[in-house]
Amino acid sequence: MSAFLRNTAFLLGLPLLLVLWWWWATIDSTNFFVPTPGELVTTFVDTWFGPRFWQDVLPSIGRLAAGLALAIVLGVAFGILIGSFKRLRQLLEPLLEFIRAVPPVVLVPLLMLLIGINDLMKVVVIVSGAIWPILLNTVEGVRATDEVQRDTCATYRIRGLNRLRYLTLPAASPQILAGVRQSLSIGLILMVISEMFGSSSGLGFTIVWFQRNFAIPEMWSGILVLGLIGLGLSVIFRVVERRILRWYHGLREVQRAS
Amino acid sequence: MRADTKSIPAFDGPMLQVAGLRKIYPTATGGFEAIRNLTFDVPAGQLACIVGPSGAGKTTLLKCIAGLLPRTEGVLELHGKDITGPPKTMAVVFQEYGRSLFPWMTVERNVELPLKAAGVPKAERRARAAEALEQVDLADAGGKYPWQLSGGMQQRVAIARAVAYRPEVLLMDEPFAAVDAQTRADLEDLVRRIWKELGITILFVTHDIDESVYLGERVIVLSAAPTVVQDDILVDLPADRDQLRTRSLPRFAELRTHVFEEIQRAKAEAKTGAIPAR
Amino acid sequence: MESAPARAVARSEPGRRSPRRPGSGLGPLLGTAGILGFLLLWELVSLAGLVDTRFLPAPHTVLVRLVEYLRDLAFWRDVADTMTAWAIGLTISVVAATVLGFAIGSSRFLEHATRSTIEFLRPIPSVALIPLAVILFGVKIQSALLLIVYASFWQVLIQVIYGTKDVDPVAEATARSYGLNRWQRVRHVVWPTALPYLMTGIRLAATVALVLAITAELIIGTPGLGKQIGLTQSTGDVVGMYALIIATGLIGVGINFLARLVERKALAWHTSIRTDLVT
The missing domain is CATH 3.40.50.300 (P-loop containing nucleotide triphosphate hydrolases)
Structure with missing residues (x-):
């Protein structure tokens, strides 16, 4: 029980202190830029718990989910393909290094031009940025598959889909998930940016709209929404990662202890 | 001589x-x-x-x-x-038991995997794996992960895998x-x-x-x-x-x-x- | 170590796992072929008229424009603006994150107490701060710095905390038994342990900082390459836009290359270059 209390204190202590400090600092402030905690909470509820949730938040999240899902599927598929063939890897490596190094945001104007301003463009923008960490990490993971494990598969004639399912994918999974983790934040960033460009709905648009209209508490509440989405993503990721990589964490713990 | x-x-x-x-x-x-x-x-x-x-x-x-x-x-x-x-x-038991067994599978599934790839039906697979694990005195370890076992036990799992394969x-x-x-x-x-x-x-x-x-x-x-x-x-x-x-x-x-x-x-x-x- | 030489050679068999050896045979050639092939494909696509050349100009026109840019002082001024924001932002976040990371990582209490706050703040996408930056700083460089610092700070902080926590208990105990004081232990035990992590953090942060610098320029309009990309887009100069995008990619490659070089150099003593797995 005392352990539980201590953990709770650790969990909430600093956030509470910070909020208190914020409350105290804004208690009789007339600062236009910083709302009080109470103001922010009421604005948050008023702004986002209503039609805006269905019109702006959900579609944004939907596009993000679609983009990330596509990025994961394509990234892993191509990553495995490229990682499995040395010649293919050598052929594409410099090209991929270059494409990866292009800051994904600059592709937004490009894709607007090629696709137009619509949902597809926004999803493609997310995919075009989020796919690279997954793809390159998958390539690396497949490439670095243990030699003895490969020999084991070869001697027991574990081939084709079986090999993919029981050796390649699980062996690369720690790397793949490390890539996915990077992709989540890139995807979120691109979701926002794709909506800031010539869009008329979505979270990114709404937040910029608030700022242009000097609706400062609303703007802050929008930042909070983005923060919560980011937090939600990272929590979901962590749960999924723990499940998929239970063996990996167990193995690492054993290796560390020895 | x-x-x-x-x-x-x-x-x-x-x-x-x-x-x-x-x-x-x-x-x-x-x-x-x-x-x-x-x-x-x-x-x-x-x-x-x-x-x-x-x-x-x-x-x-x-x-x-x-x-x-x-x-x-x-x-x-x-x-x-x-x-x-x-x-x-032919089956091979490698020196590097820690790398030859797949850490993402339980002992049982490791032993079964070659049989699965060879298309052995599930029930028979189970039986052969259990029998092989028994032969190496690891009948109880089937549900564990390889890295939860000692080095010697891991190598016994690798041997059981080879035995179950019946080379x-x-x-x-x-x-x-x-x-x-x-x-x-x-x-x-x-x-x-x-x-x-x-x-x-x-x-x-x-x-x-x-x-x-x-x-x-x-x-x-x-x-x-x-x-x-x-x-x-x-x-x-x-x-x-x-x-x-x-x-x-x-x-x-x-x-x-x-x-x-x-x-x-x-x-x-x-x-x-x-x-x-x- | 029995038959180690044979095994070591076995790796370099074609078709088997082979560590990239510098200058070994076909690799770089194939890589060049890959890039040339890509350009050729692009040229063919635009030649065949599969995509409107207004949207996808032929690569040779883009490359010609890129060369023109390289001779243009204004282009280099934009590059300098971007790199200035990048360098300042990266420096601020690295210094701040290193100091804080060491403080947090070396105290169990601080590490526990800050964990939830860090876990909450870290996932906030830095672009969410764009409206705030605009209100506070407008199109001044500070806007870009706010985004850059926020994004790259966490990359370094997390790595440094992890690194300081990763100190080998045996090494720590050894240092204590030889009577090293706290400062000496930090200097000779904690710092060397955390250094590889710090280097990884800096490498990641360097990449992120460039992305955010360009983003701020493109969206807010702070001076730099990103702003120019926005201008080419709004004026319909598609060739220029492609050329600038390629230029940002080249800068990105350069930064990646440098960051990896520095990381390798700094870790030459380290037995294995760590991967990014633990973040």
């Missing part, structure tokens, strides 16, 4: 035939000759040990036999059939080099027991002279690289072996001395260049 230990009784149709085997690794400087010329047969049902000094290309030899490495020259036949890739009726030939590449002495003795007895129970052919690679004499019906001594067969010794110890009694037999001491001398000679020749290094 040399004469009588060298004679190998003739067997009809060897299980495994190695003739004129040569392996050169391509390198930037033109190639490294790991194996120069190896010729030996292994009859069906024999437990043969291959022993040689460090760097004798034992692992290379084993990988060639297992179909994991292409050979440069020579004949490699299993049951009279050319080995071009990993043969269906005709089992290759073992220094399987016990990385476990402690006590575990090692247990595992040696396990290999003897399984060999007798299953009647399979086992080719056991080791650098440990005592181990080779204790385990094998026959010891093939390799020279240093570039490798040739230095000596081929029939181990005429009683079939029922015991860590204590067998190892204290005078004949055991004689054989181990003989193998030891051969290996020393191999090393000396490599050093003085009696067999040119390239």
Whole structure:
């Protein structure tokens, strides 16, 4: 029980202190830029718990989910393909290094031009940025598959889909998930940016709209929404990662202890 | 003594035939000759040990036999059939048990995997895996992950996986080099027991002279690289072996001395260049 | 280590796992072929008219424009603006994150107490701060710095905390038993342990900082390459846009290359270059 209390204190202590400090600092402030905690909470509820949730938040999240899902599927598929063939890897490596190094945001104007301003463009923008960490990490993971494990598969004639399912994918999974983790934040960033460009709905648009209209508490509440989405993503990721990589964490713990 | 230990009784149709085997690794400087010329047969049902000094290309030899490495020259036949890739009726136990078992699968699933890939139905797979785990005294460990087990236990899982696969030939590449002495003795007895129970052919690679004499019906001594067969010794110890009694037999001491001398000679020749290094 | 040489050579067999050896054979050639092939494919697509050349100009026109840019002082001024924001932002976040990371990582109490706050703040996408930056700083460089620092700070902080926590207990105990004081232990035990992590953090942060610098320029309009990309887009100069995008990619490659070089150099003593797995 005392352990539980201590953990709770650790969990909430600093956030509470910070909020208190914020409350105290804004208690009789007339600062236009910083709302009080109470103001922010009421604005948050008023702004986002209503039609805006269905019109702006959900579609944004939907596009993000679609983009990330596509990025994961394509990234892993191509990553495995490229990682499995040395010649293919050598052929594409410099090209991929270059494409990866292009800051994904600059592709937004490009894709607007090629696709137009619509949902597809926004999803493609997310995919075009989020796919690279997954793809390159998958390539690396497949490439670095243990030699003895490969020999084991070869001697027991574990081939084709079986090999993919029981050796390649699980062996690369720690790397793949490390890539996915990077992709989540890139995807979120691109979701926002794709909506800031010539869009008329979505979270990114709404937040910029608030700022242009000097609706400062609303703007802050929008930042909070983005923060919560980011937090939600990272929590979901962590749960999924723990499940998929239970063996990996167990193995690492054993290796560390020895 | 040399004469009588060298004679190998003739067997009809060897299980495994190695003739004129040569392996050169391509390198930037033109190639490294790991194996120069190896010729030996292994009859069906024999437990043969291959022993040689460090760097004798034992692992290379084993990988060639297992179909994991292409050979440069020579004949490699299993049951009279050319080995071009990993043969269906062969299993390999690697030295690196920690890397050969898949850490993302439980012990049971590790043992079952080759059977699954071979299309064995689920019920039979289960039964064979359970039986194999029982044979290596790990009946209770099926639900655990390999990394939750000790090194010796992990190697037993790898052996169980090979046993469940029911190969005709089992290759073992220094399987016990990385476990402690006590575990090692247990595992040696396990290999003897399984060999007798299953009647399979086992080719056991080791650098440990005592181990080779204790385990094998026959010891093939390799020279240093570039490798040739230095000596081929029939181990005429009683079939029922015991860590204590067998190892204290005078004949055991004689054989181990003989193998030891051969290996020393191999090393000396490599050093003085009696067999040119390239 | 038995038969180690054979095994080491076995790796370089074609078709088997082979560590990239510098200057070994076909690799770089194939890589060049890959890039040329890509350009050729692009050229063919635009030649065949599969995509409107207004949207996808032929690569040779883009490359010609890129060369023109390289001779243009204004282009280099934009590059300098971008790199200035990048360098300042990266420096601020690295210094701040290193100091804080060491403080947090070396105290169990602080590490526990800050964990939830860090876990909450870290996932906030830095672009969410764009409106705030605009209100506070407009199109001044500070806007870009706010985004850059926020994004890259966490990359370094997390790595440094992890690194300081990763100190080998045996090494720590050894240092204590030889009577090293707290400062000496930090200097000789904690710092060397955390250094590889710090280097990884800096490498990641360097990449992120460039992305955010360009983002701020493109969206807010702070001076730099990103702003120019926005301009080419709004004026319909598609060729220029492609050329600038390629230029940002080249800068990105350069930064990646440098960051990896520095990481390798700094870790030359380290037995294995760590991967990014633990973040």
